[in-house]
Amino acid sequence: MSHASALGPEGDVWMAFLGILLEGAPYLLLGTVISGLIDAFLPRGLLEKFLPRQRVPALMIAGLLGLVLPVCECAVVPIIRRLLAKGLPLSCGLTYMLAAPIVNPIVAVSTWSAFQGQDPWWMVGSRLGLGYLVAVSCGWIVGRLPVKKVLLENVVSPLGFAEHSFQRLSDRLSHAATMAMHDFIDTGKYFVIGVLIAALFNTQVLVQPSVQEAVINYGAMDAIAIPGMMLMALLLSLCSTTDAFIAASTQGVALSGKMAFLVFGPMMDLKLLVLYATIFQRGFVARLAIGLFGLVGMITYIWSWR
Amino acid sequence: MNRQITTTEDELACACGARHPMTHGGRIGQLLAIGVLFIWGATMLHFHHSQRVEHYLAARGSFREQCLICGVGLIMLAVINLGFLLGKKRRPVAGSNRFKLAPWLAIFAIMIVPFVAATLRSPDRFSDEFFLAKVHAAAFPVPLAHEKNQRVDFSVEELVRLCGGLNAEGHVAMKLSDVYQLASQSRAVIDAAQSLKIEMTGMAVHDPQDPTCWRLSRLMITCCAADAQAVSVPVDFSGDRSVWQQLSWFKTIGTIQIDSQRQPQMATFRAERVEPVAAPEVWNVE
Incomplete structure (x- = not known):
């Protein structure tokens, strides 16, 4: 008997855990380094000056910021935490957070590559368009809520982090390095918890014959495929830059289900549930998850009538 | 200051x-x-x-x-x-x-x-139980995506070159995932592959739908180990069937056949020779 068989399910969990962790850690580091640089170099209030004063145009621009700063969902969390501390309005921050992992050039190219032979331009346009629509809609709704009921206390009152008066570049760089290190550890611990939960579900639940049979038997039905694939995206916790390859190769599932997977996954999954709790209050994270599930489900269902 | x-x-x-x-x-x-x-x-x-x-x-x-x-x-x-x-x-x-x-x-x-x-502690490969569960999930006949803009001028030489040339025994070693995907390729690619003697390696598993048949399988990853999916190809072998052993590794040499009458179109491997081999160092294919 091989070592792998001897370890059995435990070895499988470690395999999936390391797979997601090794894939996600570089993006987490990238996000925390950008976050450190934002804290050291971006003056407080600058973002507010650049964004339009009216909410809707501001949200529409925030939803497109991923084209300028393309990051996946692991990297966006530390960045958004810092941007909120720097005065970015909550509604714009949330819109950027939800849109950036989808509305960015890397995701567009990977989706196009993955759906070769399955109408790639339509899939890319639909994914980016629906993702943008959902993100802006969520930003508009959340913008009507009191900030203190949404954000954690240390994000609402960033303890003086937001503004420093550095004299020298080396001071700024050392501050950026320190903040990057702290953000990596602050976000990293939640990232590890999320990855561990995703690995457990991936290797112990999704391989159960009953789950597999359900996909085979009901996967072609829109009403089942859409929530089923969103649930799958939640459990698998894949990176938005590569999840299109999984969706494209998932056999026997309606296209609407694949689209729901591609739009919902980068906005909400198990590791993100834990990561979002570093910015938002837990009750809000739960409401956001349920709201996104409903909104993405409804929009992709309408999209399937095309 | x-x-x-x-x-x-x-x-x-x-x-x-x-x-x-x-x-x-x-x-x-x-x-x-x-x-x-x-x-x-x-x-x-x-x-x-x-x-x-x-x-x-x-x-x-x-x-x-x-x-x-x-x-x-x-x-x-x-x-x-x-x-x-x-x-x-x-x-x-x-x-x-x-x-x-x-x-x-x-x-x-x-x-x-x-x-x-x-x-x-990670064994650097999935357990046999996990492998088998993935194979059972993937072995149902489901349609493969047919690529658009398919090549119509694909030569045998080009396929040999893409597969790394002929090996020492004069065969073309094809990845099991490539054999599996062959049915979704153009007629020119299929014809080129069908004209060659192919070597393919994988783990033997009983066909979940027909226990008298055997399939060679491998786990395929797209991005990371967490997205591993099984691909398997049915092997038609008229020789000594007692050679097969569940969850053992085999090298097969033979030809590929695409049954265009069957829907969905799938590749079948007609093996002339089946040899037990050691498990490869890297468990996954792409």
Whole structure:
């Protein structure tokens, strides 16, 4: 008997855990380094000056910021935490957070590559368009809520982090390095918890014959495929830059289900549930998850009538 | 100047939740944070340097290079922070100025223990039970995507070249995943593949729908180990069937047949020879 068989399910969990962790850690580091640089170099209030004063145009621009700063969902969390501390309005921050992992050039190219032979331009346009629509809609709704009921206390009152008066570049760089290190550890611990939960579900639940049979038997039905694939995206916790390859190769599932997977996954999954709790209050994270599930489900269902 | 630095120190100390510049306790916290970065960076570099990363990340894209860059980046970040911490000026830095053991124990338990335990205990391949569950899920006949803009001028020589040329025995070694996907290719590619003698390696499993038939299977990853899916090809072998053993590795030599009458169109391997072989070093294919 091989070592792998001897370890059995435990070895499988470690395999999936390391797979997601090794894939996600570089993006987490990238996000925390950008976050450190934002804290050291971006003056407080600058973002507010650049964004339009009216909410809707501001949200529409925030939803497109991923084209300028393309990051996946692991990297966006530390960045958004810092941007909120720097005065970015909550509604714009949330819109950027939800849109950036989808509305960015890397995701567009990977989706196009993955759906070769399955109408790639339509899939890319639909994914980016629906993702943008959902993100802006969520930003508009959340913008009507009191900030203190949404954000954690240390994000609402960033303890003086937001503004420093550095004299020298080396001071700024050392501050950026320190903040990057702290953000990596602050976000990293939640990232590890999320990855561990995703690995457990991936290797112990999704391989159960009953789950597999359900996909085979009901996967072609829109009403089942859409929530089923969103649930799958939640459990698998894949990176938005590569999840299109999984969706494209998932056999026997309606296209609407694949689209729901591609739009919902980068906005909400198990590791993100834990990561979002570093910015938002837990009750809000739960409401956001349920709201996104409903909104993405409804929009992709309408999209399937095309 | 001094006043300016003092102001910054106060701000940072305030940010740390403390009223004074960094203390001895604060430096311990900084050192532990640096230690976490070092351990993560070193582990990432270990996976890349030992090539264990091949078992976890796909070769396509730049996932493996990103693992290396992340390892180097984490070590650099740790070194930079260590330099600032031990530097002459000893600037205060954000973080708790009072060292508290409990939060650091939690950080250690969450960030270090699972990563190190996984690194030490992971067998670098999935268990047979997991493999079998994936095969059972994938063995149902489902339609493959037919690629548009298919090549109509594909030559046998081009296919041989793409597969790495003829091997010592004069066969073309094709990845099992490529054989599996062949049905979705153009007629020209299928014709080229059908005219060649092919060598294919995989793990033998009973066909879930017909226990008298055997399939060769492999796990295929797209990005990382967590997305592993099984691909399997039915093998038609008229020789001694007692050679087959469930979950053992075999090399088969023969030809590929695409039954265009059957819907969905799938590849079948007509084996002339079946030989048991050792399991390959890397479990996955792409």
